[in-house]
Structure formats: C-alpha cells, structure tokens
Amino acid sequence: MASCADILRSEFPELDGEVFAYVTGILHSSGADFESVDELVEAVGELLQEVSPDGKDERAIREVCQRLFNCLQLDEARAQRCSQVLLDAPIQLSQITDGYDASADMLPGLLLKRGQTSVVNTKKLEKAEAKLKAKQDKRMERDFVKSSGPLVLEEATASQAASKKETRMESSGKNKSYDVRIENFDVSFGERVLLAGADLNLAFGRRYGLVGRNGLGKTTLLKMIATRSLRIPSHISILHVEQEVAGDETPALQSVLECDTTRESLLREEKELTAKVNSGRGEGTEGARLSEIYAKLEEIEADKAPARPDLLLLDEPTNMLDVKAILWLENYLQTWQSTILVVSHDRNFLNTVATDIIHLHSQRLDMYRGDFENFMKTKEERLKNQQREYEAQQQYREHIQVFIDRFRYNANRASQVQSKLKLLEKLPELKPVNKESEVMMKFPDGFEKFSPPILQLDEVDFYYDPDHYIFRSLSVSADLESRICVVGENGAGKSTMLKILMGDLTPVRGIRHAHRNLKIGYFSQHHVDQLDLNISAVELLARKFPGRTEEEYRHQLGSYGVSGELAVRPVASLSGGQKSRVAFAQMTMSCPNFYILDEPTNHLDMETIEALAKALNKFRGGIILVSHDECFIRLVCHELWVCENATVTRIEGGFSQYRDILKEQFRKEGFL
Structure with a gap:
C-alpha cells in the first residue's frame, strides 16, 4: 500500500517543498491523534486545497484525506503488532541531509532542497498549525476529564461594572424605584462568554419575553438575576420558576x-x-x-x-402544561401587576402575554416594544437598514480610496489626499449583518407501502388501578399518511395511550395491532432521563449503535445542529434544547417509518421548532404526536384527537375548534 508521502506526491506532483515537509511532518508526528477523517481535513485540508495546482474542490480534497487517514490507520495497526523494527542496513544521516540547506529560513524541523524557493502563504501554515495544536489540547483536556473521575460541570459567572451613583443610593436607602437597571455586565459559562457589555432595563409592571437560540444563555441569565450575581436593589423581591427542577410530577x-x-x-x-x-x-x-x-x-x-413578588422570572413556563392550562396562564399573567421576565418558545403565548421582547444574540441584548410578531417585523427591518447602511458606506469608502490611490503620488493633490485619508479615519466602522445560521433537520425516510391496518387499537380497556380506568373501549387507528396531534388535560391519558400504541403497555382488554414491518421511533417528554449525561453525544451514539465510524456519528448529530465541540462535550453541559437535539439524532439513527412524539417542542427555540415542523412535513411515514404548541400543531398536523373521559374523540374542526371549546368552558367557569 502506498505511503502518505507517495499519496501526496501522486496527488500534488508540484507541491511546494515546505508544504510537503510540513504535511508529512504532521502526519508522521500526530497521525495517531486523528480519530476521524474530519479531523484530518480540518488540520490540513484547507492548506492542500490552496496549493492544489489543478484546483481540487472540497470533495476531492476530502477523498485524498480519506486515503491519508486509511494509510495512517494501517501504519498504527502495524506499529501495535511490532514494537521493534530491525533495519536491513545502517542509515547514514549525511546521505539524508545531503542536498538540503539547514540554514534556510523555514519552520522548525523542516528542510528545503537547495535552490528551491517556497511560494506558500506562511500565514496559512501558521493557521493550520494552530488548528492542530488547539485540537490536540482539546483532546488532552477531554481525556483528562475522562480519567479524573466524576463529571464536574462548568459554572456560570457574572460580572458588572460598578456604578458609584447606584451604590450610593442603595446604601443610603434612597433608591425606591422598582425598575430594574443592570448596565454593562458580562455573563460567562466556563470559558464561553455568553454576554459582554450588555444592558438590561426592565420597567416595573411590564412583561418581557426573552428569546434567542438554544445554548446562548437565556436560562443562565435568569439564574444570574435570581441569585443576585448581577446587582439588583435589595428592596426588589424576586421569584424564579426554573425550567427543570427536582421533585414530583407537578x-x-x-x-x-x-x-x-x-x-x-x-x-x-x-x-x-x-x-x-x-x-x-x-x-x-x-x-x-x-x-x-x-x-x-x-x-x-x-x-x-x-x-406578588416585584420581579417574576419564568423559564419555559408552558412546558408540561396542557392547552387548557396555557390558556388559563395567559389570562392570569395579563393581570399580574409587577414585572415579568419570561423565557418561552411559544409564539402564541408571547403574543398574548409579552409587552416587550428582549432578543439575546451575538453576546448582547436588544430591546423591542410590542409582542413577538411585532418583534419579528421590526427585527427584519432593522437588519435590512443595517445592511443598506453598511453597503452604502462601503461604496463611499471605495470611492474615496479610488481617489487616494489615483493621486497618492501627485504633489499637486497632496493636501486633498491627506484630507481624504483623514475622512476615512473618521468614518464609523459599520459591520455587515451577521445573520444567524439556518437550523436544519432531516428525518430519514423509511417509507415502504404496507397494506392496512398499520397501527390500531380495538376496544381497548386500560387501568393502573382497577378502581380507576384510564381508557374504556378505546378504538383508534393510524397509517403511514397520518399526521395526528393528541391533546387533552394533563392526566387524561395522552402519554399512556402513546405507550399502548408502541406496545410498551399491554391492554387489560382489547387488541393492539401493528404491521410486522412497522418500525417506530419514540421521543419521550422525559427524554433527558434516557440520556447518559456523563458522556458526549458522539459516545452516546457509539454505545447505542456500535460498529460505525466517528464520522457517521458526527454527521448524524450535525443533521440536528449538534456539531463541532458540542458533539464532544458532556451531554450534561448542553442546554435543554441541545439535549433534545441529541435525543432526535439518537431516535432517527435507525430510520423508523413511523414516529410517536411526546411533547417534542419542549426546550426547543423557535427556529428549531420551525425546522422540526419542516422535517416532519417532508418525512414520508406516519406521525402521532402530543403537543401543546399551537403554531407547531397547525404547521404539522391534519387530524386532532382529544383525550378525555376515558376515551379519544376526533375533532373535525381541528385546533381552532378545540381552542373555541376551551374558551367557552372558561367563560362558563368565570375565568374569562
């Protein structure tokens, strides 16, 4: 089999000597450290693509790196089989170094032939070297964590610039305002900076919705406020309702x-x-x-x-609540007299409750007046204006630069050139719009036509306690075209019915029928309990589905937005939404042809919920889900089942009719 050097010479016959020496040096000295071809591509792929004389594309470069990786794996296997190698003849070092100039200007440890000049971009070499060093350091850190015993999670910290005026007012007792003003503060989680130089102003009596992508620090910010790690006047009382708490099912x-x-x-x-x-x-x-x-x-x-505390902090309050409870909560919070700061992914909830929206992104907080829909419109307009201003300034800069370049050496225009240079210096530095990357999800198709029935319950009775039936004479059915949402009050039996459909629970009476080729993927509302939090997402998939390459595990996780260092961090350190994405990656790895999803949108940000809806709509197979998210239900489901009174009823008018029924019940009960 060809060596790494042979592969490089054949693929890059005119490769610069310095680059050749650098790449082969990395392969020979660090080859054992590369755990996947992805890491090899990251270390040398960009460099090889730049120096490729025939302009190899990314795919071609990856194929070369795959050959190099295979060669390294073979060398490693040989090394393990043979700890000592006997030489056929003595090696003369003078013969090796003959023809090379040791005094040439080069990277440490690399040799160039005499008369050969390097045309490589030195900065690219330094960048590649830095990437490799960072990857090795990260692996050493990860190996140290594995070998050092129990998992110790990073902690969040906050710092804030002191305001002499506020400190003086606080100590004197003159600060009687119930507005919350936190200025120029930073929040970090371990080494990751979540907020830098941020400002947060909450006017008393207003209701603020805090939105942003998963993992950016929304929950951490609430905790920093609740624990007063950020400075809050002592006379302001705080009540913090967390997203995940230990205790009973309430x-x-x-x-x-x-x-x-x-x-x-x-x-x-x-x-x-x-x-x-x-x-x-x-x-x-x-x-x-x-x-x-x-x-x-x-x-x-x-x-x-x-x-009624002065500041109420709510983290995803609609999680685990049924639709009826959410409608009641929306009405209840609108009567709250003091300040509310709520993290939520529910568009309808925010449109009903919030008077203002706070957008966490790019390590800062942006304030918007109005509900969520108004925020979306205003944000888009802001981004368009920002981009227009940036492009206009760039054109103006180019216009001035053309004049400077044209008359730079013209003595008669020297004063004008100097004036233009000063003008450029005084221009404020505008930045282009930094758009958030689009969230992508894909549910692999496991579709093949089956003759019905596909999944069916016929006259099923079920109970945990004989004195309390959960279902009596329950009959439902679904096929591979089904898009069914199950709603109903908490405790009505929604999750129980899903488990009966999957076969995890056996009916007391009646029949469950499932097609012999049916392969069900299940997402539990308590999916976190099914994950080993002490290992990484890559290790999680490797244990669940052994025998595949790390590249396959990373690709699967990347399909759900868990990429880069997120894939190798302990699952416990991920946000709630990131843990959900890991659960989706695990659920879809075996390519089911039918999905049963119990509250799949809990903990997900709005962009991920929209991506999930798109992925489910493209999936060619059956879907039954339990959800309370109105927007998500309307995007995905064509059929609505209401679980109540020990049975299931199909509502022809869909979610709109169900919402009207609940509102009418509230009116009769005097809540609305």
Whole structure:
C-alpha cells in the first residue's frame, strides 16, 4: 500500500517543498491523534486545497484525506503488532541531509532542497498549525476529564461594572424605584462568554419575553438575576420558576400558582367569615373554620411570602402544561401587576402575554416594544437598514480610496489626499449583518407501502388501578399518511395511550395491532432521563449503535445542529434544547417509518421548532404526536384527537375548534 508521502506526491506532483515537509511532518508526528477523517481535513485540508495546482474542490480534497487517514490507520495497526523494527542496513544521516540547506529560513524541523524557493502563504501554515495544536489540547483536556473521575460541570459567572451613583443610593436607602437597571455586565459559562457589555432595563409592571437560540444563555441569565450575581436593589423581591427542577410530577409553575391562588382564596374566605362573626350573622361554625384557615395560612407562610413578588422570572413556563392550562396562564399573567421576565418558545403565548421582547444574540441584548410578531417585523427591518447602511458606506469608502490611490503620488493633490485619508479615519466602522445560521433537520425516510391496518387499537380497556380506568373501549387507528396531534388535560391519558400504541403497555382488554414491518421511533417528554449525561453525544451514539465510524456519528448529530465541540462535550453541559437535539439524532439513527412524539417542542427555540415542523412535513411515514404548541400543531398536523373521559374523540374542526371549546368552558367557569 502506498505511503502518505507517495499519496501526496501522486496527488500534488508540484507541491511546494515546505508544504510537503510540513504535511508529512504532521502526519508522521500526530497521525495517531486523528480519530476521524474530519479531523484530518480540518488540520490540513484547507492548506492542500490552496496549493492544489489543478484546483481540487472540497470533495476531492476530502477523498485524498480519506486515503491519508486509511494509510495512517494501517501504519498504527502495524506499529501495535511490532514494537521493534530491525533495519536491513545502517542509515547514514549525511546521505539524508545531503542536498538540503539547514540554514534556510523555514519552520522548525523542516528542510528545503537547495535552490528551491517556497511560494506558500506562511500565514496559512501558521493557521493550520494552530488548528492542530488547539485540537490536540482539546483532546488532552477531554481525556483528562475522562480519567479524573466524576463529571464536574462548568459554572456560570457574572460580572458588572460598578456604578458609584447606584451604590450610593442603595446604601443610603434612597433608591425606591422598582425598575430594574443592570448596565454593562458580562455573563460567562466556563470559558464561553455568553454576554459582554450588555444592558438590561426592565420597567416595573411590564412583561418581557426573552428569546434567542438554544445554548446562548437565556436560562443562565435568569439564574444570574435570581441569585443576585448581577446587582439588583435589595428592596426588589424576586421569584424564579426554573425550567427543570427536582421533585414530583407537578410542574414548578403550577405549584407556584396554586400557592398564590390558595393564599388569595384563604384570605378572601377569612375576610368573609370575620365579617359574618362581627356582624352577628354567623351560624356558630365560623370559629372552627377560621382556625383551619389560620393554620393553613401559617403553613404556606402567607405573611412571609407575598403572592406578588416585584420581579417574576419564568423559564419555559408552558412546558408540561396542557392547552387548557396555557390558556388559563395567559389570562392570569395579563393581570399580574409587577414585572415579568419570561423565557418561552411559544409564539402564541408571547403574543398574548409579552409587552416587550428582549432578543439575546451575538453576546448582547436588544430591546423591542410590542409582542413577538411585532418583534419579528421590526427585527427584519432593522437588519435590512443595517445592511443598506453598511453597503452604502462601503461604496463611499471605495470611492474615496479610488481617489487616494489615483493621486497618492501627485504633489499637486497632496493636501486633498491627506484630507481624504483623514475622512476615512473618521468614518464609523459599520459591520455587515451577521445573520444567524439556518437550523436544519432531516428525518430519514423509511417509507415502504404496507397494506392496512398499520397501527390500531380495538376496544381497548386500560387501568393502573382497577378502581380507576384510564381508557374504556378505546378504538383508534393510524397509517403511514397520518399526521395526528393528541391533546387533552394533563392526566387524561395522552402519554399512556402513546405507550399502548408502541406496545410498551399491554391492554387489560382489547387488541393492539401493528404491521410486522412497522418500525417506530419514540421521543419521550422525559427524554433527558434516557440520556447518559456523563458522556458526549458522539459516545452516546457509539454505545447505542456500535460498529460505525466517528464520522457517521458526527454527521448524524450535525443533521440536528449538534456539531463541532458540542458533539464532544458532556451531554450534561448542553442546554435543554441541545439535549433534545441529541435525543432526535439518537431516535432517527435507525430510520423508523413511523414516529410517536411526546411533547417534542419542549426546550426547543423557535427556529428549531420551525425546522422540526419542516422535517416532519417532508418525512414520508406516519406521525402521532402530543403537543401543546399551537403554531407547531397547525404547521404539522391534519387530524386532532382529544383525550378525555376515558376515551379519544376526533375533532373535525381541528385546533381552532378545540381552542373555541376551551374558551367557552372558561367563560362558563368565570375565568374569562
């Protein structure tokens, strides 16, 4: 088999001597460190493409790197089989160095033939060398973490420039404002800078929606505020409802709101009973009930924890809530008298609740008045104006530069040239629009035509407790063209029905039928529990689907936006949305032809939700999903099943009709 040097000579016959020596040096000294052809391409691919005399494209360069990688793998295998090699004859170093000039200007350890001049871009060599060193350092760090025992996650930190005026007002007790002003602050997570020189101004009584891509630091920012790592006036009380909390199955927000409504209800009843006793209209039972109320108020510490904190921080509050609960929450938060800062991916929720939008991107925060739809329109207009201003300035700069270049050496125009140069220096430096990369997702097709029925439940009964049936006489069916959304109140049995459909739960009575060639991919609303958080996403796939190359695992993860260093970081260090993407990559690796998805949009940012919807619409196979995200449901689903009263009902009018039904229920109950 040809050596690496032979491959380089055959593919690049006119390769510059310095580049040849540099590349072969990397291959021989660091070949064992390359775990995939991707790493080899990253180390030397760009350099080889630049010096290629026949203009090889990226695909051709990758093929060359694949041959080099295969050669290195073979050399490594030989080295493991043979720890010592006997030479056939002595080697004379003078013969090796003959014809080379050791005094030539070169990179350390590289040799050029006499009379040969290098035409390579030295900066490219330095860049390639730096890339390789960074990759080796990262691998050493990763290996150290693996060998050093239990996983230790990075911690978030915040720093803020001190304001003498605010410090003086705070210490004197003169600051009575309930507005929150945090200026010129930084937030980092380990070595990653999330926010730099940012400003956050929250006017009391307004409701702010915080939006941005997964992993940019929205949750971290809320934690920095809640823990007062960022300076918040001491007289401002803060309540923080986190996205992920340990405990029972009750959503965190539901617990908070139940506490709030319970407190208000108890205080109202206490007032009514006291009024009866004082007026003499009592029936004699008021005293006992008042004792119960006082005990309950003391239990929930009603006097110490006011129902309405000055600043309410909510992180993805609609996660795990059903549609009915979300409608109630939207109405409830609109009556909140103090300030709200909420992270949410739900467009409809933000359009209903938010009075302002804060956009986290490029390590800064941009403020927009109005709801989410207004934010989208205004942001697009801002970006267009920014790009127009940049292009206009570039044209102006070029116009001035042409004049300078033309008359630079003309003595008669010297004063004008100097004036133009000063003008260029004074121009503000505008930057082109830095558009966020589009999120891409693809669900591989596993489509083949089956004769029906594909997936069916016939007269199914199911219960965990014989005294409480979850389903009675349930009959539903789906095929490979199905796009079904299941809705209903929490506890109505949505997730249970999905597990019966998959065969994870066995009916007490009735029949589940699934086609013998049906391959189901399942996404659980508790998908994080199914991931090993102590290993990387690449290792996760390698354990689940052994026998494939690292390149295949990386490609699979990259299809869901988990690329680069994200793929080799411990899963525990990823954001909620990034963990969901890892779960999608794992679910689709085996190419199912039918997907059952339980709350797939939880933790995902809006761009990823839209990409998920597009991917599902292109997928040629069946889909049943549980979701509360109205926008997502309307994009994907053609059929709506309502889970209630131990059965499932199909609503012909789709989500619009279901929403109207819920609103009517609220009106009758006095909530709207």
